[in-house]
Amino acid sequence: MITLPVIDWTIVAQLLVVFGGATVLLLLDLAIPAGRKQVTAYLALLVVLGAAAVGVMHAGVSGATFGGTLRLDPFRTAVGLVCLAAAALSILLAVTFLGRHQIERGEFAVLVLFGVGGMLLLVQAADLVVMFLSLALLSITLYVLAGFALPEPRSEEAALKYLLTGAFATGFLVFGIALIYGATGSTTLATIAAAGPGLTGEYRLYAAAGLLLLVVGLGYKASLVPFHMWTPDVYDGAPTPVAAFMSVASKAAVLAALTHVLLVGFGELRALWAPILAVVAAATLLVGNIGALVQQNVKRMLAYSSIGQAGFLLFGPIAASDRGIDALVFYLAGYTAANLAAFAVLIALEARGETEWSMARLSGLWQRSPGLTLALALALLSLAGVPPTAGFIAKFAMLDAVWQAGYPALVVLGVVTSAIAAAYYLRVLLRAAGPAETDAPPMFGDWPLRLGMALAALAIVVLGLAPGWLLSFS
Amino acid sequence: MLDPYVPILVMLGVAIFVAIFVITVSRVLGPQRPTRRKLMPYESGMEPIGPAQRRFPVKFNLVAMLFILFDIEVIFLFPYALIYKDLGVPGLIAMGTFFIVLIIGMIYEWKRGALTWD
Numbered sequence: 022m023i024t025l026p027v028i029d030w031t032i033v034a035q036l037l038v039v040f041g042g043a044t045v046l047l048l049l050d051l052a053i054p055a056g057r058k059q060v061t062a063y064l065a066l067l068v069v070l071g072a073a074a075v076g077v078m079h080a081g082v083s084g085a086t087f088g089g090t091l092r093l094d095p096f097r098t099a100v101g102l103v104c105l106a107a108a109a110l111s112i113l114l115a116v117t118f119l120g121r122h123q124i125e126r127g128e129f130a131v132l133v134l135f136g137v138g139g140m141l142l143l144v145q146a147a148d149l150v151v152m153f154l155s156l157a158l159l160s161i162t163l164y165v166l167a168g169f170a171l172p173e174p175r176s177e178e179a180a181l182k183y184l185l186t187g188a189f190a191t192g193f194l195v196f197g198i199a200l201i202y203g204a205t206g207s208t209t210l211a212t213i214a215a216a217g218p219g220l221t222g223e224y225r226l227y228a229a230a231g232l233l234l235l236v237v238g239l240g241y242k243a244s245l246v247p248f249h250m251w252t253p254d255v256y257d258g259a260p261t262p263v264a265a266f267m268s269v270a271s272k273a274a275v276l277a278a279l280t281h282v283l284l285v286g287f288g289e290l291r292a293l294w295a296p297i298l299a300v301v302a303a304a305t306l307l308v309g310n311i312g313a314l315v316q317q318n319v320k321r322m323l324a325y326s327s328i329g330q331a332g333f334l335l336f337g338p339i340a341a342s343d344r345g346i347d348a349l350v351f352y353l354a355g356y357t358a359a360n361l362a363a364f365a366v367l368i369a370l371e372a373r374g375e376t377e378w379s380m381a382r383l384s385g386l387w388q389r390s391p392g393l394t395l396a397l398a399l400a401l402l403s404l405a406g407v408p409p410t411a412g413f414i415a416k417f418a419m420l421d422a423v424w425q426a427g428y429p430a431l432v433v434l435g436v437v438t439s440a441i442a443a444a445y446y447l448r449v450l451l452r453a454a455g456p457a458e459t460d461a462p463p464m465f466g467d468w469p470l471r472l473g474m475a476l477a478a479l480a481i482v483v484l485g486l487a488p489g490w491l492l493s494f495s
Numbered sequence: 496m497l498d499p500y501v502p503i504l505v506m507l508g509v510a511i512f513v514a515i516f517v518i519t520v521s522r523v524l525g526p527q528r529p530t531r532r533k534l535m536p537y538e539s540g541m542e543p544i545g546p547a548q549r550r551f552p553v554k555f556n557l558v559a560m561l562f563i564l565f566d567i568e569v570i571f572l573f574p575y576a577l578i579y580k581d582l583g584v585p586g587l588i589a590m591g592t593f594f595i596v597l598i599i600g601m602i603y604e605w606k607r608g609a610l611t612w613d
Contacts, residue, residue, distance in 0.1 A: 025585050044599055051606045223497075 029086035032093045035075045035101065036141055042068030043134035050127035058127045062116045065130030066109055069137065073105045089209055090148035099350045100144045100277040103357055106480075107270035108137040110361045113473030114368050115262035121465065122260065122373045124170050132169075133266065136162035140274035147285070149198045149208040149235075152278055156194065156242065159274065160187050163267050167259040179258025186251045187241070194238025200231030210286035217289035232287050232294060236301075239282070242275040245335065246304040249328045253312075256324035257378070261371055264320065265364035268327045269357040272334065276349065280338045291341060298339050299431055305332030306438040314445050320378040322445060323363060326404060329442060330356050333419055333435060340422035348418035351488065355403060355411030358480035362400035365474040366393050372463050383449060385457025390464060394453050396478045401446040403481045406439050411484035557609050561601075568597055 030037075046068065050061045076098050083094045112133055119125040139159030146152040164187065168180025202208050204227040205216040213228075220228055241248040256264040283294055309329030316322035334356070337349025370382060370393070387394045403412035416439060423431045536543050575582075575590055582589075604610060 025582070025589075044596065047603055048599060051603065 026086075026088050029084055031079055031082055032084055032086045032091055032145070034079065035072050036138060036145070038072040038075055039068065039134060039138040039141060042071065043131055043138060046134065047131050050131060053127060055125075058125045058129075059116055059120070061127040062112050062119075062130040065134050066112050068134055069105050069109045069112065072137075072141075073102060073109070076102050076105065085147060089211060090151045091142075091145050092147040093145060096346055096350065097144050097277065100273055100353060101141045103273045103350070103353045104137055104140040104144065104270045106354075107266060107273070107357050107361065108133055110365075110473045110477055111262050111266035111270070113469045113476075114265060114361070114365050115260075116469040117465065117467045118260070118262050118368050118371070118470070122170060124260065126169075129166070129169060132162045132166050136166065136266070137270060140270055143274045144277045146278065147210050147281065149201065149210070149213075149282075149286075152282075153191075153194060153198060156238075156275075156278075157191065159271055160191070160242070163263075163271060166263045166266070167255055169263060170260045175258040176260060177258075179255045182251055182258075183255045190238050190241035190248065193234045193241075197231040197234025197238060200227045200234065204228040204231065210281060213286045214288060217287065228287075229290060229293055232282070232290060233297070235282055236279070236294070236298070239275050239279045240301065243272050243279065243331050243334070244328050245301050245331055246308040246328065249305070249308065249331075252328055253316075253321045253324040256327070257318060257320045261320070261364055261368050264324075265361050265368075268323070268364070269360050272327070272331060273353045273357065276331075276334050276337065276353065280346070280349065283338045284341055288341070295339060295341070298335060299428060302332045302335040302339060302431060303434050305329070305335065306434055307332075310438045310441045310445075314441060316445075317380055318378050319367060319380055319383065319449065322380075322449070323360070323367075326442065326445070327360065329438060330360075330404065332438070333416065336419040336423045336431065336435070339428065339431070340419075340426040342422060342426060344418075344425060345422040348415070348422045351411075351418055351484070352415040355415040355481070355484050358477045358484065359400045359403035359410070359412055362396050362474060362477035362481060363404065365470065365477060366397045366400070369393055369465050369470055369474070370462050372465075375462070380449065380452055381458045382462050384452045384455055385461065386453040388457070389461060390466075393464070396474050397453060398450055399478050399481050401450055403485070405443040405446040407443070409482075409485045411481045411488070414485060414488040554612060557604075561604065561609070564597065564600070568594070 042065070046061060046064055049064065050058075053060050079093065080098055081095065082098070085092045112130060115129060115133075119129055136159050139155045139157075139162065142155035143152060143159060146155055164180055164184045167183050168177050170176035198208060201213060204220060204224045205213045207213055207216065217228070237248065241251075244252040256268060259267070283291075283298075287294065306329055309325050309327070309332060313322050313325035313329060316325060334349065334352055337345045337352070339345070340348070367378065370386075371378075383397075386397070399410060403410035406412045406416040408414075416435070420432050420435050423435070536547070571590075571593065575586070579586065
């Protein structure tokens, strides 16, 4: 008799809700007639909320199952909730957008569900093979979602670019896993960590090379410099709600996985990876923010700004402390709210057939819609790190964490690039406050979009004014 | 650490050498009297019609994908058949879940019309 491992259902409950819901919804969607695909989206929203409820219920749970390949702890639960929140808001923002652009297919919501399931799995993974599998799952759904505006050539181009470069990056990841397995004889992070101190000579070299290849593979997904080239093109070409979803949720999941690999699996090699990551973070901050400064297209500007934000997110693993982890979760939550609010404003102003998102289209927004301008202002000020928004507390916590960890140069660079960032965020706001330059684009204000935007804006303010309840979770 | 792989390298070298050696020797020593028939691509003795790289419908891609999916399913079935009794009811549930997921995928493809050719 072969004994099967005992499964701890509390740890996999959230995954079961998401994947089970997605699978059932895939079948249900077949019975929903073409004009009423919004029903699928709302059902998907229910699934996401259910999974979030399970996550909140298990907030304090720590443990592992499936032979230690899946793990749950407060950090993982928190990042998972950020991913679910991003998915829920993205669905709300997309519901009417899809109909407006005549790409209303039920698969959208199902793909978002499978994607967020992949993200939860990536966050919970404590094993390199599970990480690879979940990364593949979330990547494939995002490739399809990037090309979701199918007859639109820009969307197809974005999907193809993302797929080709993504496949290339995955190659690095697999090779890294193979080298680590060769050196340590295991793919489970805890076993790799235990084998770490015993490694000598070539074996140590192989493990180190494997780790760096892993950083390349994961860094691609998180759009760290120098693996960021795809980001502006893909965000620009993909349907706007999809760009919003992947700019926040996949970044959160990948950063969590990277943190686990570095701190749990290779904590012992910190002297090797910490300086390398510090250089990568510095390059990411500089390239992202200086790149955003010269953009005339708002979507490309947001893409470069998301690269810059990824540099800040990297401070969490570099600090390698509880303080850094807390700051990472808070930063992810604040960044998710702010970026989704900013994209929501773009979605509210995007009619069918608009392909170029020139900055001139935002000019004069204040006179036409103070509400949209307020949401945009909150989002951009939070991304820039202006008090009293969530972004200020997040940046402050991150800088504090790397300062404590002994990287004063990174702190200086973080402050300087935040100042650069403020310049291009404020340029957009000045346009919005100024007079109209072109024919005013049509505005759309249906309730799901308004609700999504309001929730994101509310989160920015609440996290900024009362950060305590999220900062003290660990 | 890499010492055990040296024989593979030797093997690779021998293979490359033998291939080059045989081709060179037969080219240098062998008699060469080409005729039209001898120069034709080999097509089981038939006269070849058209180029070898033919265009085929892109729909074939979907069928090929489905084939691989069910091919993998069968590969999982074989080891399961061997230890089916040892795994007992939990094994049956696990494999059942696996098949249900695959079947749901197939129903989806069917209903979406992936299996109709035109």
